[in-house]
Amino acid sequence: MSNRARYACGSIDHALSRRRFLGASGLLGASGLLGGVASLPSKVAGAIPKNDYRIVVFNMHGGLSQLESWDPKPSTNTGGPFRAIATSVPGIHISELLPKTAKQMHRLCLLRGVNTAEDDHGKGAYMMLTGRRQTPAAEYPQVGSVAAKMLHDDQTGLPGHIIITPGGGGGRGNEAAYLGPKFNSIHLGGDKPPQNSSKPDAIAQEAEDRRHLLRRKINEQYLSQRRSAITDAYTHSYEQALKLMERREVFDVSKEPQAAQDKYGNSELGRQCLVARRLLENGVSFVQITHSNYDTHNDNFNFHIEQVGEFDLAYATFIEDLAERGMLEKTLVVVLSEFGRTPNINLYYGRDHWSKAWSVAMAGAKVVPGAAFGQTNKEGTEVIDGQVDHGDIFHTILRGVGVDSSQSLIVDGRELPIADPAAEPIWKVLV
Amino acid sequence: MIELDVTKSHVLHQWKADSPLIACRFSPTGDHCVSTSQDNRLQRWNIADGQKVVLEGHESWVHALTFNKTGDQLVSGGCEGRLIWWSILEAQPKAIRTVEAHAGWIRGVEISPDGAMLVSVGNDQVIRLWKADTGEKLHEWPAHDRHIYSAAFHPDGQHLLTGDLLGKICVWKLSDRTLVRTLDAATLYSPNKGQNAEFGGVRSLAISPNGNEIYAAGTHKGSNPFGAVHEPLLLRFTWADGALTKSHVCDGIPGGLLYRTVALNDATVTAVSGGSSGGILLFFNATQEKEFHRAGLPSLARDMDIHAAKGLVATAHFDQHLRISALFA
Numbered sequence: 159m160s161n162r163a164r165y166a167c168g169s170i171d172h173a174l175s176r177r178r179f180l181g182a183s184g185l186l187g188a189s190g191l192l193g194g195v196a197s198l199p200s201k202v203a204g205a206i207p208k209n210d211y212r213i214v215v216f217n218m219h220g221g222l223s224q225l226e227s228w229d230p231k232p233s234t235n236t237g238g239p240f241r242a243i244a245t246s247v248p249g250i251h252i253s254e255l256l257p258k259t260a261k262q263m264h265r266l267c268l269l270r271g272v273n274t275a276e277d278d279h280g281k282g283a284y285m286m287l288t289g290r291r292q293t294p295a296a297e298y299p300q301v302g303s304v305a306a307k308m309l310h311d312d313q314t315g316l317p318g319h320i321i322i323t324p325g326g327g328g329g330r331g332n333e334a335a336y337l338g339p340k341f342n343s344i345h346l347g348g349d350k351p352p353q354n355s356s357k358p359d360a361i362a363q364e365a366e367d368r369r370h371l372l373r374r375k376i377n378e379q380y381l382s383q384r385r386s387a388i389t390d391a392y393t394h395s396y397e398q399a400l401k402l403m404e405r406r407e408v409f410d411v412s413k414e415p416q417a418a419q420d421k422y423g424n425s426e427l428g429r430q431c432l433v434a435r436r437l438l439e440n441g442v443s444f445v446q447i448t449h450s451n452y453d454t455h456n457d458n459f460n461f462h463i464e465q466v467g468e469f470d471l472a473y474a475t476f477i478e479d480l481a482e483r484g485m486l487e488k489t490l491v492v493v494l495s496e497f498g499r500t501p502n503i504n505l506y507y508g509r510d511h512w513s514k515a516w517s518v519a520m521a522g523a524k525v526v527p528g529a530a531f532g533q534t535n536k537e538g539t540e541v542i543d544g545q546v547d548h549g550d551i552f553h554t555i556l557r558g559v560g561v562d563s564s565q566s567l568i569v570d571g572r573e574l575p576i577a578d579p580a581a582e583p584i585w586k587v588l589v
Numbered sequence: 590m591i592e593l594d595v596t597k598s599h600v601l602h603q604w605k606a607d608s609p610l611i612a613c614r615f616s617p618t619g620d621h622c623v624s625t626s627q628d629n630r631l632q633r634w635n636i637a638d639g640q641k642v643v644l645e646g647h648e649s650w651v652h653a654l655t656f657n658k659t660g661d662q663l664v665s666g667g668c669e670g671r672l673i674w675w676s677i678l679e680a681q682p683k684a685i686r687t688v689e690a691h692a693g694w695i696r697g698v699e700i701s702p703d704g705a706m707l708v709s710v711g712n713d714q715v716i717r718l719w720k721a722d723t724g725e726k727l728h729e730w731p732a733h734d735r736h737i738y739s740a741a742f743h744p745d746g747q748h749l750l751t752g753d754l755l756g757k758i759c760v761w762k763l764s765d766r767t768l769v770r771t772l773d774a775a776t777l778y779s780p781n782k783g784q785n786a787e788f789g790g791v792r793s794l795a796i797s798p799n800g801n802e803i804y805a806a807g808t809h810k811g812s813n814p815f816g817a818v819h820e821p822l823l824l825r826f827t828w829a830d831g832a833l834t835k836s837h838v839c840d841g842i843p844g845g846l847l848y849r850t851v852a853l854n855d856a857t858v859t860a861v862s863g864g865s866s867g868g869i870l871l872f873f874n875a876t877q878e879k880e881f882h883r884a885g886l887p888s889l890a891r892d893m894d895i896h897a898a899k900g901l902v903a904t905a906h907f908d909q910h911l912r913i914s915a916l917f918a
Contacts, residue, residue, distance in 0.1 A: 220815070232648070233629060235608065239650035239668035239694070324785060451784045456817035456865075463693075463712065463736075464787050503609070503627065505889045505907045506817045506846075506864055 211523055211559035212438045212485075213305045215446040216473065216493040217287075220279070220453030223499035223509050225538055226253050226462040228517035229270045236501035236537040239459055247528045255466040258474035262521075264528040265477055265486065267587050269518045269551065271532020271544040274497060277511040279453070282496030287333070289552020290578050300333035301555055303341040304576060305444035308561050314441030315401035316408065319343040322430045323448040329353075330395075336569050339391045343446070344402075349429035351409035355402055370400065408440045409433055421479075423471040431476040438480075438489060452495065455508040477521055490523035490558040494551070501538040515541045518551060523558045526587050549581025557583040591900040595857065595872045597918040598884045598902065603910045604639045606632050610905035612652055612892040616677070617660040619896040622903045623677065624911045625651035631665060631675075633682060634911055636901070646673050646684045653695045653711075657721055658704030664721075666695030666709055674724060686724045690717060697740040697751075706763075710737035710751055716761070730766055732759060739805075741794040743828070752791025752805055754778065760831070772803065772831050774824050779811025788814035793849040795858065801828050802875070804858050806847035809838075817865040821845035823858070823873060837873045839880055842866045851895045853916070861886075861893035861904060868906060870914070886912065 225231055230242040230253045242251035245263030252260055252268075259266075276282045281292055288298040299307075302319040310318025321331060321343040331343035346352060357366055373396070381389055407413055411432045422428035427449055434445040449469055454461040473493070480486040498516025499509035515534045521527070532544030546554075556563040556577060563577040608628035615622050623644075624632045631644035631651060646665075653666030656677070662685070663677040670693055674686035693712035700707055700721060707719040714737055718727040735754040742749055748769065749761045758772035779789040793806040803826040811819040821842055825835035839845065844865025852858045853872075862869040868890030872882040888908035895902050895916075902914040 235628065238627075241648060241669055451786065451815065453784070453815045455815055457788065457814065460788075461786060461815070465785075506844075508817065 209309060209560045210488055211309055211561075212442070212489040213301065213309070213444045213555065213559055214434055214438070214476075214489060214491045215287075215301065215444075216469075216491070217283075217446055217448045218452050218469075218493060218495040219448050219450040220495070221282075221497045221499055221511060222452045222466075222493075222495045223454070223458060223462055224270075224515075224517040225499070225501065225509070226255055226459070226466055228252055228268050228519055229534055229538060230254075231501070231534075231536065231538045234537050236503065236539070238503060240462075247530075250528075250530050253466070255462060256470045256474075258470045259477075262474050262477045262481075265481055266519055266521045266529075267525045267527060268530040269520065269532055269544075269546055269584070269587070270530055270534060271541040271546055272498070272516045272518050272551070273541050273545050274513045274516075274548050277497060277513050279496050279511075282511075282513060285548040286494050286496055286551070289549050289581065297335040299335040299337045299341065301552060302343055302444040302446055303334035303337050304556065304561075305559070306334075306341040307337050308556075308576075309559065310443035311441060315405050316437065316440055316442050317344045317398060317402065318443040320346060320437060320442055320444065321446045321448065322346045322348070322433060324348055324426065324450050336567075336574065340394050346409065346430075346433070348426050349411060349433055351406055352402065355399075355406050355409075357403065370396075405440070408436050411436070418479075422475050423468070425468050425472060427468055428472040428475070431472045435476065435479055435483075435485075438485060439483075452499075454499065455504070455510055456506045458499065458503070458509045459507055480522065486522040488523060490525060490555060491521045492555060493519040515539060520554075520558065520587070524560065524589050525554075525558045526589055529587060531584065531587050544586075546584055547581065549578040550584050553577045553581055553583040554587065557588055591898075591917050593853070593897075593900050593916050594918055595853070595859075595884075595916050596882050598870060598882075598914050598916050600887065600912050600914045601901075602636075602639055602913040603887070604634055604641065606630075606641070606909050606911065609907045609909055610891065610911060611650055612654055613903045613905040613911060614654040614656060614663075614894045615896040615901070615903055616656050616663075617658065619899040619901060621677070622894070622911060622913070623654060623663055623665075624903075624905050625654065625665070626909070629667075631663075632911070633677060636913065642681060644675060644682050644684075646675075646687070647671060653698035653709070655698045655700045655707070657700055664698055664700075664707060666690070666698040666711070668694040670695060670711070670713075672698070672709060672719070672724070688719075688724050688726075690719075691715065694736075696736070696738050699740050699742055701742045701763075702744055702746045706742075708740050708742065708749060710740045712736045714753075716740070716749070716751060716766075718763075728766055732761070733757065736790070738790040738792055739794040741796055743796055744798060744800040750794050750796070750803065752794050754787060754790040756789065756791060756805075756807075758791060758794070758803070758805060758826075770831050772805070772826050773833070774805045774807075776809050776836065777805060777807035777822060777824065779809055779814060779819055781811055781814050784813075784815050786811075786814045788819070792847060793860075795850045795852050796828070797852045797855050797858070799855045801855070802826065802834075802852075802858075803828055804850045804852065804860075806850035806860050808846040808864075817844045819844065819846060819864070821847045821860070821862045821864075821871070823847060823850060823860050823871075825858075825873075825875070835875065835878060837878060837880065839871060839883070842869065845869070847871075848891050849893045851893065853895055853897055859893070859895060859902070861890050863889050863891050863907075868904065870902065870904070884914070886914075 231237040245260040306318030334341035497513035500512040608626040647667040649668035670691040756775040756778040809822040823837035845862040850860040868886030
């Protein structure tokens with residue numbers, strides 16, 4: 159599939175590296191944090207109306223156990239040592255590892271009948287984030303890129319697609335496929351602001367302004383004759399970086415009152431959630447938080463005590479905080495993984511990969527609150543009611559924020575459905 | 590008197606339960622062994638003929654077991670935080686006392702040398718002392734910063750040892766519950782930054798019968814904790830000064846974790862390794878860094894107990910079997 163736009167020159171033959179593009183003037187400026195232009199933007203037919211909805215995805219990296227979270231099976235052969243506890247919604251029980259989340263159940267919607275039939279980490283993650291199976295024939299944009307395109311207002315001065323991940327950050331992801339690099343993610347490392355997002359002290363503001371003036375002048379001269387998709391992407395990256403530098407304080411959780419910081423807990427995840435809330439407040443359309451790691455083939459129960467315990471405080475506080483601020487009505491919060499974990503407990507108290515019957519949690523926006531949709535059998539080995547897959551969930555996420563998931567984008571004259579036409583929204587969980 | 594020869598160890602009996610086993614303990618007489626299983630049940634096995642009686646009362650798995658000194662009562666500690674006293678010698682044992690003792694998992698229950706006190710520890714990081722015959726709570730104190738994995742009374746009857754996830758071993762003076770010293774067993778803590786995994790811990794504590802040596806068991810080299818790649822490790826400390834005198838390592842067990850260690854006598858300490866390398870009994874002495882004998886078990890083991898007077902080892906296995914091995918020819 160072509161992912162090239164049609165611009166004045168009618169081709170991308172003039173494409174060249176960013177460094178080469180700017181090398182003549184010796185300018186690199188602030189765009190260091192926005193490197194990695196991986197594909198070309200496409201022209202999309204028709205204006206897409208924006209709305210003020212937001213999406214937050216908690217990516218439970220490695221595969222959260224549904225039995226130690228949303229779909230416990232206590233006192234069964236597969237149940238493990240944890241009990242189920244009552245929640246704020248009568249009749250819905252979740253794992254005792256989520257006591258604080260249980261008090262937010264009236265705001266959540268559980269999908270307990272997820273069957274994605276894919277037990278590979280990479281493929282499962284791709285499916286859950288794009289709503290499609292990976293094929294050699296096509297690359298599909300991840301939900302964050304779609305959200306950035308459909309929901310984000312560039313006037314915020316912040317990127318529309320941010321991924322917060324443990325450890326190192328900086329740079330851009332490569333999730334936008336045919337939507338173009340503008341909609342790739344900016345990566346934040348842990349709870350830190352983007353790398354290289356502050357002006358070095360050695361560079362005076364006046365000098366910095368002169369540098370950018372010169373850069374823009376050269377760019378304009380170049381673009382007047384040789385504008386292409388890739389040059390637009392370069393220009394956008396630089397200008398976005400500059401805007402982001404001006405708004406760097408948005409990423410700084412120390413600006414929050416101490417009480418708010420305490421409430422989220424003294425964990426990296428807690429601080430990431432607080433950053434996410436600040437980003438949402440400032441207009442970022444999509445934030446993905448990676449909580450790692452749940453790939454517990456060994457000692458599953460000890461690891462889940464630690465991991466889910468940390469998640470419970472941060473997540474429940476996040477949901478409550480959004481609700482109290484009136485933001486949950488416009489923010490869809492999704493908790494997903496690449497798959498769940500086996501009901502069978504292996505030799506070393508571990509659980510392995512299991513995609514045939516697992517769970518996803520949603521909250522907010524247009525999703526029905528206080529509900530559990532779908533059901534697995536007594537031992538959690540298969541779905542017996544309300545089965546859904548990655549495609550259905552992708553549709554539902556988009557519908558949940560007011561995007562018509564049946565629409566298509568026109569790219570290079572080709573009609574590309576935003577979501578897999580073979581799937582459909584889970585209407586029963588949408589208001 | 591049985592002449593022990595651990596190099597001649599062999600399986601005498603194997604009896605099957607209905608679910609993978611978790612823990613096991615001999616009664617003081619050695620006439621019975623009690624196991625626990627993943628179906629939240631306990632099994633009392635008659636060593637003479639393998640007759641099984643099932644006990645129900647816990648709502649979760651049971652990792653912690655101890656008999657009272659007279660052997661007529663068993664105390665079990667469950668992952669739901671509950672202690673249950675059982676009339677274990679009755680034809681059908683009954684729960685004679687149930688105490689909601691801890692918030693979260695109970696990982697260790699031990700009886701004091703004089704039989705008067707019971708200690709329980711677990712994930713709430715609190716040590717609780719109980720009157721063994723009545724279940725009355727005597728004392729409790731927050732003791733560790735992380736989950737407490739194990740506890741052991743010193744044979745002098747004056748001290749208690751507890752070990753946690755981070756490899757910190759605390760020595761407590763029982764009379765006033767003051768911390769006498771800490772022992773550094775941090776090599777048993779194998780965090781893995783790449784996996785964001787907290788792993789390891791002092792899985793088991795034991796003390797030589799003469800009270801001179803402390804043993805702490807677990808794992809190290811957790812290069813891939815999620816994939817069960819970690820090796821068994823037994824640390825040996827001197828009671829007198831808390832010095833680490835030996836780190837007992839084992840060759841060729843890339844997937845091993847010592848679930849329990851028990852002092853067979855003053856010269857020999859035993860440990861059981863489970864994990865991806867299978868079930869292995871290991872025997873160590875004070876002079877050799879590595880084990881002087883190992884005995885492979887038919888299936889992965891998760892717990893072990895020794896009845897030294899009878900020369901028997903009980904092992905609880907994932908394949909649902911309780912195995913009784915002889916430590917003699």
